[in-house]
Amino acid sequence: MEELDVKYKRHIFVCLNKKEEGECCSAKGSEEILLKLRKYVNENGLMHTYNVSKSLCLGHCLNGPTIAIYPDGKILRKVSLNDVDKIIEEYLQ
Secondary structure (H helix, E strand, C coil): CCCCCCCCCEEEEEECCCCCCCCCCHHHCHHHHHHHHHHHHHHCCCCCCEEEEEECCCCCHHHCCCEEEECCCEEECCCCHHHHHHHHHHHCC
8 A cells, every 4th residue: 555645725526426217417417517627627737736536426416416525525516517617716726
């Protein structure tokens, strides 16, 4: 095992869970949200300050797409691609 110290200001998890039946974040456009957030972080050289990761179910399927933000302890639900600029402004500046 190797342990690394990382000092991210924030770690953002975007649910990409897929279900065969029922509602899920992936079917509601969460991958596009993830890609737009990652693009911003990468294009602005912020990859050592902010980490944007895909995740599986965050437990809010009916209200997805869902994003979890740490260390803030926030859950954002019903996120759309149109919300990404506000998320960038609020959490990635």
